[in-house]
Every structure is written in C-alpha cells, then in structure tokens.
Amino acid sequence: MRRAKHVTEALLCCVTLLVIHRSSDSIRVIGGSMTVVQGEDVDLSCRLLETDEELEQITWQKRTLEEPENHNFLLIYPSGVTDFISPNGLENRVQFFGNQTEKIGSIRITAARLLDEGTFTCVFSVFPSGVYSIEIPLTVLVPPVMSVTVDVPPVIGENEVVLASCLAAGAKPQAEVRWNTDAFGSLVRTVTNSTQHANGTTTVVSHLLGVPTRAANQQQVPCVVNQSALATERTLAYTININYPPQTVNITLSEGTPATVFLCVADSNPKAIYTWTRVGQPWPQSAVRAEGNTLHLISLSSELNGLYSCEASNPYGRATGSQYVHVTSCKNT
Numbered sequence: 001m002r003r004a005k006h007v008t009e010a011l012l013c014c015v016t017l018l019v020i021h022r023s024s025d026s027i028r029v030i031g032g033s034m035t036v037v038q039g040e041d042v043d044l045s046c047r048l049l050e051t052d053e054e055l056e057q058i059t060w061q062k063r064t065l066e067e068p069e070n071h072n073f074l075l076i077y078p079s080g081v082t083d084f085i086s087p088n089g090l091e092n093r094v095q096f097f098g099n100q101t102e103k104i105g106s107i108r109i110t111a112a113r114l115l116d117e118g119t120f121t122c123v124f125s126v127f128p129s130g131v132y133s134i135e136i137p138l139t140v141l142v143p144p145v146m147s148v149t150v151d152v153p154p155v156i157g158e159n160e161v162v163l164a165s166c167l168a169a170g171a172k173p174q175a176e177v178r179w180n181t182d183a184f185g186s187l188v189r190t191v192t193n194s195t196q197h198a199n200g201t202t203t204v205v206s207h208l209l210g211v212p213t214r215a216a217n218q219q220q221v222p223c224v225v226n227q228s229a230l231a232t233e234r235t236l237a238y239t240i241n242i243n244y245p246p247q248t249v250n251i252t253l254s255e256g257t258p259a260t261v262f263l264c265v266a267d268s269n270p271k272a273i274y275t276w277t278r279v280g281q282p283w284p285q286s287a288v289r290a291e292g293n294t295l296h297l298i299s300l301s302s303e304l305n306g307l308y309s310c311e312a313s314n315p316y317g318r319a320t321g322s323q324y325v326h327v328t329s330c331k332n333t
C-alpha cells in the first residue's frame with residue numbers, strides 16, 4: 001500500500017515519478033487474517049516483496065478490544081534491535097521471529113486473550129520509496145464451558161418440567177447445543193435460550209422438557225455441543241434422574257443358616273429407608289432382629305408368631321407391606 005506522500009513527490013518531478021512508480025508498483029506487503037483459540041499461540045506473518053530498497057524500520061501497530069485506538073507497540077530496526085512500546089497489553093507475550101534482511105516482519109503472540117482481538121498492522125519503512133503496510137485482522141475464539149445440570153431435581157408427576165439443562169457458557173462464537181433424545185422419541189422437547197455478554201461471548205442453555213415419569217428415570221440423554229473453537233463436537237453424557245416415592249413393597253423369604261431371613265424390597269428413587277414393626281404386639285427381642293430391609297428370625301419359636309410390617313420411605317413418600325410369620329412346632333424340630 002502506498003502513501004499519498006509518494007504521489008506528491010511524483011507530481012514534483014515527472015522523471016522520477018515514472019521510475020519510482022514503475023519500480024514501486026509491484027512492491028507490496030503480504031500477510032493474511034488469522035484466527036486463534038484463546039490461550040493458544042498465533043503467528044502474524046508479513047513480508048515486503050519485490051524491493052531491494054534499504055529497510056529502515058518495521059513497525060507493528062494494533063487496535064484491539066483492549067485498546068481501540070490504533071497505536072505502535074513494536075519497532076524492529078535493521079540492526080536486529082526490537083523496541084517494545086509499553087504498556088501495550090502484550091507484555092512478554094509477543095516476539096519477533098522475522099528476518100530484517102529478508103524483509104520478513106512476522107511476530108508470534110503467545111497465550112492469546114479475547115482482548116487481543118482486533119486489527120494488527122505490519123508497516124515496512126524503506127528508503128527511498130517510503131512506507132508499505134498490511135492490516136492483519138485477528139479473531140480470537142473462545143471455547144464454551146460445558147455442563148449438564150438440573151436446577152430442581154424432577155419428581156414423578158403429570159406436568160411437563162425441565163428434566164435437564166445443557167449449558168455452553170462464554171463461547172465465541174455462540175455454541176450449537178442439541179440433545180440426542182433417541183431414547184424418548186417425541187415425548188420430550190427442547191427450549192434453547194442464549195445470552196450475549198458484553199465481552200462478545202455468548203452463553204447458550206438448552207432445556208430438555210418432558211413429563212417426569214417412572215419410565216423416564218435412568219434414560220440416557222447425551223447433550224451435543226459444537227463450536228468452532230472445539231476440535232470436534234463434544235458429547236456430554238447425562239442420565240435422567242426422576243425422584244419417586246416407594247412403589248409396591250415386596251417381602252420375600254430367603255432361607256439362611258442358622259437364621260431365616262425376610263427381605264423387604266420397594267422400588268423408589270432415591271433408595272428407601274426401611275422400618276420393620278410388629279403389628280399389634282410388642283417386638284420379640286430375643287427371637288427377631290431387624291437390620292435395614294432384612295428381618296432375621298433368630299429362634300424359630302412360637303414367640304415370634306404374628307404380623308410384621310415393613311415400611312419403605314424416602315423424602316417423596318412411603319409405602320408399606322406386611323408379612324404373616326407363623327412357626328409351627330413341626331418345623332421347629
């Protein structure tokens with residue numbers, strides 16, 4: 001890119017004009033726009049082509065989200081001396097790796113930050129023809145912070161509720177969020193919301209809504225997030241958790257030696273706490289022992305005969321089952 005200065009000079013002397021114009025016509029700086037993922041390194045390359053003129057200085061300028069005014073931040077002299085102009089927001093994160101002899105002005109920025117996004121300008125000053133520059137736009141991508149959560153644990157019911165929420169937060173550009181609901185078919189739907197932040201990032205929340213049924217419990221619903229800062233799309237595994245009170249209580253007999261054991265089982269989520277009681281009679285201390293969901297018959301005597309009840313409870317409700325125990329003398333021999 002030529003500056004107006006040369007045009008003025010050219011008008012002053014027509015002979016020189018033709019010479020300089022022709023020779024400098026093809027002088028140009030090459031370099032291209034760059035994209036970097038936040039935290040990674042990026043090389044901004046520029047090179048002055050088609051000239052043997054003497055290099056006086058390479059100047060790097062920038063206007064970024066951090067400092068929107070265009071300003072010099074790095075001067076590179078033919079001697080190899082580099083001069084960092086502080087403060088520039090890039091302290092210790094920028095290094096020159098070009099070659100003055102080759103008129104290569106490339107720099108490397110390490111650990112790119114969102115605030116580094118903007119336009120960098122690589123300027124070559126050569127003698128006698130002047131100044132040539134190129135603008136290098138730098139885009140900084142921010143990967144999303146991802147998670148699947150549920151604000152209110154769903155409880156079995158007949159009304160649609162949020163079964164789970166998939167979050168892709170603080171991403172630039174906005175992440176794509178979807179649920180793989182193959183396990184449910186058309187029984188669920190999704191509602192997606194996005195929020196723009198002042199720093200240019202976006203948070204997306206996709207809610208999975210459905211009726212919290214017993215059948216929905218423990219279904220796998222992976223959340224899939226895609227975004228350009230991610231090498232590949234991410235799948236976040238999630239298992240739906242529906243809370244429900246104990247359903248039917250089953251009591252089964254499992255023969256053991258020396259004791260006989262009754263097992264009380266109720267389907268519930270979370271797991272139930274079991275309480276055994278004897279109906280209408282005092283607990284026969286020496287004959288029966290209750291331990292969690294098991295009832296141990298220690299001494300098979302008629303002392304323990306009677307009706308026993310097992311109550312299963314969790315924070316969502318309770319259910320009771322009962323078992324009649326009768327020891328006959330013939331079995332006790």
Ligand SMILES: *[C@@H]1O[C@H](CO)[C@@H](O)[C@H](O)[C@H]1NC(C)=O
Nearest residue numbers: 080097098099100101102103
């Ligand atoms: C720069 O380029 C010149 C000429 O190609 C070469 O001799 C020199 O070694 C290079 N310098 C560096 C630091 O690479």
Ligand SMILES: *[C@@H]1O[C@H](CO)[C@@H](O)[C@H](O)[C@H]1NC(C)=O
Nearest residue numbers: 191192193194195205206207
């Ligand atoms: C989506 O966002 C809007 C505005 O923040 C809010 O009012 C609405 O409740 C949100 N919807 C869901 C499903 O979260």
Ligand SMILES: *[C@@H]1O[C@H](CO)[C@@H](O)[C@H](O)[C@H]1NC(C)=O
Nearest residue numbers: 114142170197198199200201
């Ligand atoms: C952008 O802003 C959001 C909301 O204030 C914040 O959570 C996030 O960390 C910021 N991201 C960056 C890269 O500064």
Ligand SMILES: *[C@@H]1O[C@H](CO)[C@@H](O)[C@H](O)[C@H]1NC(C)=O
Nearest residue numbers: 176225226227228229232233
């Ligand atoms: C994920 O996103 C990238 C870039 O945004 C895109 O090229 C790619 O096709 C997407 N992948 C899927 C499976 O949608």
Ligand SMILES: *[C@@H]1O[C@H](CO)[C@@H](O)[C@H](O)[C@H]1NC(C)=O
Nearest residue numbers: 248249250251265266267268
């Ligand atoms: C209780 O027994 C019934 C009938 O045998 C059975 O269908 C059910 O699955 C059992 N429940 C539990 C929690 O074992």
